[in-house]
Amino acid sequence: MNESEISQHITETFEGVDIVVASGDSFFFYNPDRNVPPDHRFPFVTIVTSDINDQFSNLKRPSVFRLNIGIGKQTFHSLFGDPASLPSVSAADSGEISRDYDFTTLDQLMPHPVYGRMLWVCVLNPSDETFEKDVRPLLTEAYEMAVNTYKKRGADQ
Numbered sequence: 001m002n003e004s005e006i007s008q009h010i011t012e013t014f015e016g017v018d019i020v021v022a023s024g025d026s027f028f029f030y031n032p033d034r035n036v037p038p039d040h041r042f043p044f045v046t047i048v049t050s051d052i053n054d055q056f057s058n059l060k061r062p063s064v065f066r067l068n069i070g071i072g073k074q075t076f077h078s079l080f081g082d083p084a085s086l087p088s089v090s091a092a093d094s095g096e097i098s099r100d101y102d103f104t105t106l107d108q109l110m111p112h113p114v115y116g117r118m119l120w121v122c123v124l125n126p127s128d129e130t131f132e133k134d135v136r137p138l139l140t141e142a143y144e145m146a147v148n149t150y151k152k153r154g155a156d157q
Contacts, residue, residue, distance in 0.1 A: 030146035
């Protein structure tokens with residue numbers, strides 16, 4: 001699947017999704033009433049197309065993009081083990097990265113090279129099969145978590 005097909009899937013499958021595109025990257029937020037101020041939004045999925053924020057995936061290759069999905073701790077743990085064993089964001093900023101994964105590999109679900117410890121997973125250029133088998137359920141989980149967070153914030157106000 002390509003970026004626009006994934007973006008279309010997300011916006012057509014899940015209600016209340018707001019998408020922001022900046023520098024070629026797409027950020028997907030649950031914002032059904034379009035009333036969450038920009039500084040209070042947190043994406044549940046992103047599609048990144050450049051190496052601006054990290055070079056671990058080598059996204060400067062032609063037509064390569066990375067789909068990033070924020071998932072729950074139990075799911076992350078079942079897929080990759082303890083997230084605390086991955087490098088921290090500050091370690092990734094200094095160039096330290098997990099040697100257990102080749103973050104340039106296409107069509108392989110793996111922890112995010114920078115935000116894995118924060119329960120984010122990624123896949124570069126997922127195939128249709130990987131999308132159906134691995135990605136689709138994770139997108140649903142991420143969306144449901146975003147909906148629950150939104151509802152909880154509403155209850156707290």
